[in-house]
Amino acid sequence: MDQRISFVTLAVADVAASRSFYVDGLGWTPEIEAEGVLMIRVGEHVILSLWDRREFEEEVGRIASGGDGLAPFTLAHNVATRAEVDAVLELARSLGCEAPAAEERVWGGYTGYFADPDGVRWEIAYNPGPVGQTVLP
Template sequence: MDQRLSLVTLAVRDLSATRRFYVDGLGWRPEVEAPGVLMLLVGEHIVLSLWDETEFEEEVGPIRRGEGLVPITLAHNLASREEVDAVLQTARRAGADPVSEAVDRVWGGYSGYFGDPDGYRWEIAWAPGELTEKLVPGA
């Protein structure tokens, strides 16, 4: 098996609100739209697939609920600290939960977080050195 990830699929409570956030608010372009599903090409070979909870459960199985946050984060890396701040502002204007401002991190980078309409946490980050070259197109 190749060492790669093709899709990240997340169940969402209100697909219309999720679409407004990602497409209208952040300006992302849908790759596939079908009843109960919104797919966004987020990299050269990777799709973020957002599914209405009912559609998700029909295909994947029952959703488990509980206290606290889902133990997953999604990350969007950029080439500079200034770009990190700008994207966090864009997300907040789109209605994101402003989880945290960007700060210097112990691992050497600079990042902050926002939450999407379903509470999924996005880390907006700049990473020093060669990691940026691997993660940011054209860096």
């Protein structure tokens, strides 16, 4: 098996609300739109798939209900400068997201977070190190 990820699929409560957030709000371009699913190219070979939660469960299996708290993962969007981190967080705030100020991290980066309509946390990161540079376009 090749060492790569092709799709990141999120089971969402309302595909229309997710579309409004990602396409109308963030300005991303859909690759595929169909009943219950929205697919957006987020990298040269990576698709973010936003899938109706009910249809997701029918195909994949029951989603655990964990109560309060965050989903146990984040999605990261790396940028080339600290100023870009601040700009993306400001865009998120303009869309109604809670997006606290970014912070300097002990590993040398600068990051902040916001959540999409389903509470999925996005990390907006400036990582000046070699690994951070490999993920930039």
